[in-house]
Amino acid sequence: MSKRLWITWENHRRSKELASEFSADYYPLVYEAKRPLRYILLTMRTIMVLLNEKPNVVFCQNPSIFLTALLVFLKTIFNYRLVVDRHSNFKFEHKNSSSIKWRIFQLLSKWTIKKADLTIVTNKYLQNICNGYGGNAIILQDKIPNLSRKLKRSPPSFMREMKKPQVMFVTMFDPDEPVDEIIKAGKNLSDCVCYLSGNYKKYYSSLEAEKLLDSNIVLTGYVSDEDYLSLMENSDLVVVLTKKDFILNCGGYEAIAMNKPLILSDTPTLRSYFGSAAKYTKCRVSEIQYKIMESVNNTNIMIENTTMRKLELEDSWTVKFGAVSDVIDDIVNKVS
Structure with a gap:
């Protein structure tokens, strides 16, 4: 070996x-x-x-x-x-x-x-x-990670108003993410609590982040891996958006691993891979808002679709991984 x-x-x-x-x-x-x-x-x-x-x-x-x-x-x-x-x-x-x-x-x-x-x-x-x-x-593609636990993770301390739908936006505040559109949509979702992960200080001051709490928008900042996974597990919906094509978002894989209802950007690359595991939206304020409300009212159906697609992706990944492993072995053996 x-x-x-x-x-x-x-x-x-x-x-x-x-x-x-x-x-x-x-x-x-x-x-x-x-x-x-x-x-x-x-x-x-x-x-x-x-x-x-x-x-x-x-x-x-x-x-x-x-x-x-x-x-x-x-x-x-x-x-x-x-x-x-x-x-x-x-x-x-x-x-x-x-x-x-x-x-x-x-x-x-x-x-x-x-x-x-x-x-x-x-x-x-x-x-x-x-x-x-x-x-x-x-x-x-990414392997669907094993994020399951026998006991459900407790909500992290920054989660609030748990009786309302909890919506997690997986963000890094990178240039390809529609951060402004997400915030504007979140302000119109008074019946939900929206969380944006990642380093918000690229965009907002601490004072601005505090003011967004009045609109039930929580900018988490950098959190531990455990708090990140706890937030995802205790959320009712996960949203991962990009303005680029030819990208497969890691947050999408993580949401599927937890069988979470998922919204992704409407790009050919994401649709062709994630299929029925997600709903898709353009990066426009009105459409983001509409898709979130539609999704929080249909979480049971979305969970069923995600669970089925997860099995398909796991089987497909195993086959692809075997092919990649064979290619690497051939490269090594040609030199040995």
Whole structure:
């Protein structure tokens, strides 16, 4: 059995799940600091891991593009095969940017795709993009995580007015998320309590967040993984929205794992994968609001649909994972 490592500079649920499935030792090298200090220290830690472990196969998560470029550069020195889990970190919206930052990103993006032994993506469109760059890409979506517990998690302390429908928006306050539209829709949902996860300080001050409580909108800020899962488990509805296509949201997988009624953005990529497990909305205030009210009145039917689709996705994922494992074994054996 080859020595396998999974290195990431972000501690991400998808990476943890896939590392376990691929029998790779998981190394989340996380250090909070400003660039370039963060990159320098994480580069040193990454090299130390490679020196100590001497892997045959290295998996890495992209983002970070810098980590991926580093591991491409080092692969001939340490003589390992490199498998990059690319997520959807392509930044197509900056493809034609004149900014030096985004020109460098696009150059590194194409170079790392071409030089990696295998790139894992989540849909056919991204696979075609990678292969067009001269890479070797294969499709594998997130595994539905096992988030079940024998005893239901208690609601986190910030949940309120539990007799009202509880709506969780899985957000990171990233540019692709319709945060303004979510807030405006939430203000019109007086019969519900809306929670937005993630670092709201990218958008709002603490004073603004406090004022939103009057509209039953709770900006949770960063919370522990346990509080995040407790919020999801005790919510009546989970909403995960993006303005981009070619993205499969991790929050969607988590909601399905808990058999939660789910609303996603109305994109071809999300519809084709999640199917009947969700309702879909455009990122417009009126439609978000309408879909939420429709969903909170039909949660039993939505739970049934989610449960059935979850079984289908789990079976499909097992088959796809077997195919990806075979490809990785072939890559390793050709070199051994």
